Amino acid sequence: MSDSKIILPAVIRERRTFTPLKDAIPLPDLIEIQRSSYDWFFAEGLKELFDEISPIRDFIGRDLELYFLDYKLDDPKFDEVTARAKNTTFESALRVKTQLINKRTGEIKEQQVYLGDFPIMTPRGTFVINGIERVVVSQLIRSAGVFFTSELMRGRRYYGAKIIPNRGAWLEFETDANNVIWVKIDRKRKVAVTSLIRSFGIADNESIKAKFSEVDNHPDNHYIEATLNKDVSKDEAEGLIEVYKRIRPGDLATVDNAKQLIHNMFFNFARYDFGRVGRYKLNQRFGFNIPNTKETRILRPEDLIMIVREIIRLNNTQDEPDDIDHLGNRRVRAVGELVQNKFRVGLARLERIVKDRMSTQDIATLTPNQLVNARPIIGAIKEFFMSSQLSQFMDQTNPLAELEHKRRLSAMGPGGLSRERAGFDVRDVHRTHYARICPIATPEGPNIGLVGHLASYARVNSYGFIETPFRKVLHDIANDGQIAVDEILRDNVNNKSGELIGQAGEKITPELAKKLKDSDMATVPIKSRVTSEIVWLDAFEEEQLVTTAATTEIDSSGYFKEDRVEVREHGEPTKDFNHKVDCMDVSPKQIVSITTSLIPFLEHDDAVRALMGTNMQRQAVPCIRPQAPRVGTGVEGKAAQDSGQTVLTDVDGEVSLVQSDRVEIKDAKNKTHAYPLLKFMRSNASTCLNNKPVVNKGDQVKKGDVIADGAATEKGELALGQNLVVAYMAWEGGNYEDAILLSETLVHDDRYTSIHIEDYTIDVRDTKLGPEVVTRDIPNVGDEKLKDLDEAGVIRIGAEVSSGDILVGKITPKGETELSAEEKLLRAIFGEKAKDVRDSSLYLEHGEHGKVVDIKIFSRENGDRLPSGVIKSIQVSIAQLRKIQVGDKMAGRHGNKGVISRIIPQEEMPFLPDGRPVDILLNPLGVASRMNLGQILETHLGMAAQSLGYNVATPALDGVPEKIIRQELIKAGLPEDGKITLSTATRG
Structure with missing residues (x-):
């Protein structure tokens, strides 16, 4: 065993490591899933939507066409810090260049149209909505495409299929006990599959039989024949009518009606879309090489034929049906796609409004701005960010809770599962979760297995499937006379004449490589060697290969120490010869999430306890004197930096100024870069966010170095607890x-000891009897209670307060009532002042105490948005020091x-x-x-x-x-x- 030292990049602390194994690659950007997805939405997602809807034509389709051309985002009105301080949203206006073409006159009008404000993602992967940080959790859903299912009847499996498009009608196929293949369209009554095939244009029996003759060749079971015997239709027209009767029972079925409906339902991109993913999955399943374009994302007759052929093949071979819980059949919908789906709903409403206005307003004077109403889009986006099940109030108890919230995967939400309906299988750990979804990090309650976390190295590819990295292993390489040089032969090699030209264990020289090339062998068998080349594989790709764990012993040259090694073949663990291995894991912690990889000696813990340890680390309250763990795992630095709580420099340079609330760095060109630090800010969990500089004036720093610690971090490392005896x-x-x-x-x-900050708010309203007034002149309150209020009646920053103290003095006018004798006496003594107001001040709640750390006053004069009837709103922040008890x-x-x-x-x-x-x-x-x-x-x-x-x-x-x-x-x-x-x- 080696005893070496590691200094993690951008981390000040040195840690000793006693294990010889080094990670093949460093941990990737841990919140890339959030950032890259939202970037994709603005770069490509919006463009896709505008291309789908453009042009909008009037109802007749003769007079007007509205095109959406280019779009851009304005600069945000406020920066993120101001948005939080003002309790507003960090957003920016979306403007679209539109073109209205009057086809009667040929006139073209171009205008820029406002389509609402869009929340902008912070560099930490969060959104500031009404001053509160929120996170959009990624959703794990069933992928679009085709799935083959089976049902056991009379001791035999009968197969079916489901075609699930991104939008459009679902098709469900099934085989009955008489070998007839039926199809249901959108869960309606079933119809013989041959009727649907006829309606797709393959009309007569002979043509249909010819399409399936290769697969429908079982000596006892003839599926197409049995289906044709049950099929009442005999040509395309009858097939169309048969299918139409099932979709629209009770309507008059004519050939034209049926043709229009069915062609619209499956061949019209506006009504039916497999999506990029659906077409990719079909290509992958059937070995098609069809380009992924608008035109090919409909259900083509060839697709239908291939699916029915596969059903017949499965019925004959009795192979395993598709596994719905396989990660090749489940994909991740990240924030960009979720927002895109919501925006699509808003655009559909907008399209209806535009069409209505085209038909009701004067064509000659109409402009794009008169046609487009942004309200449906604003409403859809607002609804998503404010109330969607996947847009969540960020867990901000400590940096780790924040980081893992952004890496969370939920099977629930719109279009997903519900707690009540989810069975055991979907919650269980699947073999394809290996190095993609952590088998340990999941809640203990009713959401167990429905909410998971990405494994440490996992990433999501452009189709939404989770990929994980492997090191490539060379064992048989192309015999081109060059690549094999310097490798070691695994077996004896003979030439065409049978003469020995190379012995097992011999190093391949350029001369031997030339001889090997002349021997006409396709590949050269070499001694298995682990390379530094990294390949990223999704679940289906990995199952085609043989992989081994990162802990499998190899020497310094990358050769395996043992002949037989532990491997995963088709996802199942076994032992095999090392020359069968195609790939090797990049790190032992690759299979677990970031939080779980922070547990030292995890391999000695029971899985249930590891799950509790994982969940409880996210609940740790930050201490005011954080200590990084004496025994860590080496992940503490990366977790702290990617959480967004520490402040990192983005330039090389020298520290020129260090203050408690600001650090400045001068770069090589003598340009100053300022880094403002947070001071005693309240987090979502009421804990305290406070940055402390860890550099001194004159220090040299490199890009990515930690210059200030946040809550629960020490010297750039996560510090959730204390080192105790x-x-x-x-x-x-x-x-x-x-x-x-x-x-x-x-x-x-x-x-x-920890600091907790609570906000207390009071609204000053305009009542029927007159406005409320903020003042320190409050009836029946002694001077002792008023000592910390300023002239305006608001408590001063730094005041120590306890329960029952006044934070904001306020009086409200009250109506005239019949006065009692005592009240008349009081009024006679004290004059008019006491008569018509009551005390409606903000008092500190019972059981609370602390120090006032911040006061915010929102008013209409300052341009703040306030509810109707509210003149101003005052927010007092109180910090409380809590000792352990x-x-x-x-x-x-x-x-x-x-x-x-x-x-x-x-x-x-x-x-x-x-x-x-x-x-x-x-x-x-x-x-x-x-x-x-x-x-x-x-x-x-x-x-x-x-x-x-x-x-x-x-x-x-x-x-x-x-x-x-x-x-x-x-x-x-x-x-x-x-x-x-x-x-x-x-x-x-």
Whole structure:
């Protein structure tokens, strides 16, 4: 085993690694799925939609045509920070260049038309909607295309198919027990498949039989013959009428009516579209090489023939039907496509409005701006971002929660599954999830298996299928006289005459390569070698190959150390010769998500506990003194940087200014780049977002370096918890049933103290009796309560407040009522002032306390949008320091969770032989039955690393071996088994 050091790019901390395995490639951009998808929408998605709808013609189709030509986005009205501060949306106006052609006069009018404001994605992959950060979760849905199904009847499988287009009518085929193939159109009554074939233009029986003669050749079962016998139609006209009767029962069926309906239903792109994905899947399934264009995305007669042929072939061979849960049949709809689908709905409404206006308004004076009404599009986009099941309030408890929310995949949402209908199969881990969807990261509740997370290296290709990288393995290469040079022969090779020209184990020289070429062999068998070439494969492509794990041992030249290695063949694990291997994984952590790859010694934990550890890391509240883990996995730096909470420099240069709220860097051309830092901002989870610079004036920085930490990060690494001295021991029953005992020192030293910020808002309204007034002159309130209010009646920033204190003084006019004798007396003494107002101030709620950190005043004069009847709105932010206390939940990374039962004075805690008191006491009975031994190994390695003064990276699924942990403990002068006798002040 090697003992090397790694310094992660753009991370200040050095970590030691004890495993020889290095990742073949670094982790990719972790939020690329969000950014690239939304970029695609603006670059191509919008263009596709305008091409689909353009031109819009009037109802007759003779007079007017409206074309959508080019489009552009204006610069945003506010930047992202201002949008958050003003509680508004970070958006930009979409303007489209339109052309209206009057066909009667030939006149052409061009105008730029406003089509509403579009939310813009922040560099972190989020949207700011009404001042709140939201994330659009990617949806995992059934792909468009064709799926073959089977049904068991009388001990035999009968096959069918479903054709699912992107839009248009579904076709469902089935074979009955009499070998007749039926088809249902849009879940209506079934009709013989030959009737549909006739309606597609293949009319007579002989032509139909000829199309299927190659496959329909079973000695006992003749499917086309049986279907023709059941088919009442005999030619194209009758076939059209038969199909029409099923689609429109009760309507008068004429040949012209039927032809128009069926041709519109399947051959008209506006009504039927397989989508790019559907055509790609058909090409892949049947080996077609049809270009993916508008014209070919309809259902062609050849497609129908091929699908029926495949049904007959399956009926004859009794092969396995398609697996609906296979990741080759499920695809990801990311934010760009989801917004595109919503925009398409808005455009369809717009099209109707335009057509109506074309027929009602004066053609001569009509302009594109008079025709186009942006309201349906604005409504559709607003509805999606505000209320769609997939547009979610961002989980911002800590940077990891934020990062994993953007990498989440949901099978629910519009067009997806519902919790109630989803069965066991769709929730279960599938073999194709390997290195694409994490088998561990999923919720524990009713959404288990329906919500997943992308694996560490996974990416989504242009068709929406999840791909994962592999290293290419060479074993048989083309015999062209050049490529094979310097490789090693695997077998003895003879020439045409049978003479030996090369022996197994011999290195191929240029002379031998020439001899091999002259021997007319197609390929040269060489000793298997793992190359550095990376190939990205989707689930179907991977199943055609033989792959092996990243932990399979290879030497420094890339040759396998063993003849037989563990492989995955067609997705199933087995052992095979190394020359059968086509690809090798790039990293052991490739199969798990980012959060799971942050668990050290993951391979020693039970999967259920690893799931709990994964989920609980996302719930960790940021501490005010964050500590990166002593025992990490090497992923902490990348996770912190891609979460968007740390501030990275985008230039090489020298730090010229460091302030608490700003860092400036001078580049080589002496240009200054400013980086503003967040100070005490409230996150979505009410935790505190605060940047702290980690560079000093004069430091040299490179592009991508961390210049400021965020919440729960330390020196550019994720720091969700604290490094503590842990003892696994029973202690007077105090840690019975997973209870946790803490040392009082942790409370005094603020190790687990966190800041929480809450916003309190009050609206100042215009009432029937007159406007409300913000003032410090409030009836029946003493000076003590008013001491922190300014002249305007608003509390000052920095004031310490507790429950019942006034944050904003406000009085509301009240109506005249019959006065009692006491009120008359009061009015006589105090004059008119007390008569007609009541106190409607904003008081701090019961049980709350803290310090005022921010005040925002929104008013119409400042251009803020306010609801009707509201004159101004005042928002007060209060930060609260919360110390850890009895009843709080704590957890480790291995699913070892518990509730604090007591906080014990330091002098009563057990202490080590060197006098150091223990920080936390855990119950040893909570380890064995839970089967999460990773925590013990982490504790022992952490103890050695602490004594020897280094930090460790022990990658998930390729952790530090037990033997090395023992060696490190001995080096540190600690017992080899990690067991230490503790003492206490009271019992010795």
